[in-house]
Amino acid sequence: MNRMIKFTAIAAFAALAACGGKGDDSLAENVEQAYDNQADQLDAIAENTTNEAQSDVLEDQADALREEGDNKADAIDAADVNAAAVNTH
Numbered sequence: 682m683n684r685m686i687k688f689t690a691i692a693a694f695a696a697l698a699a700c701g702g703k704g705d706d707s708l709a710e711n712v713e714q715a716y717d718n719q720a721d722q723l724d725a726i727a728e729n730t731t732n733e734a735q736s737d738v739l740e741d742q743a744d745a746l747r748e749e750g751d752n753k754a755d756a757i758d759a760a761d762v763n764a765a766a767v768n769t770h
Contacts, residue, residue, distance in 0.1 A: 706758065708757055709753075709754035709755075709758050710754065712750060712754050712757060713750040713751060713753065713754035714750075716746050716749060716751075716753070717746075717750060719746055720742075720743035720746040720747045720750070721743075723739045723740070723743040723746065724740065726739055727739035727743070
């Protein structure tokens with residue numbers, strides 16, 4: 682699932698990067714939220730495991746996902762994507 686979200690985010694970013702301008706905040710928020718949702722799932726699994734080492738690894742993975750989502754959202758914002766134009770085609 683993690684790879685699927687990464688590929689989807691990258692594909693969306695690449696497809697929209699040639700455009701310029703409007704709607705990128707919403708797109709960036711959606712990408713960041715997708716990563717946050719996945720990180721929340723990892724956190725929930727970490728809370729329910731009795732193995733402390735495994736819990737720490739899962740929490741680290743969740744933190745890395747949140748950071749990656751934040752970086753992707755920043756990249757989308759920086760690209761000045763015109764998401765509204767792409768969504769109407």
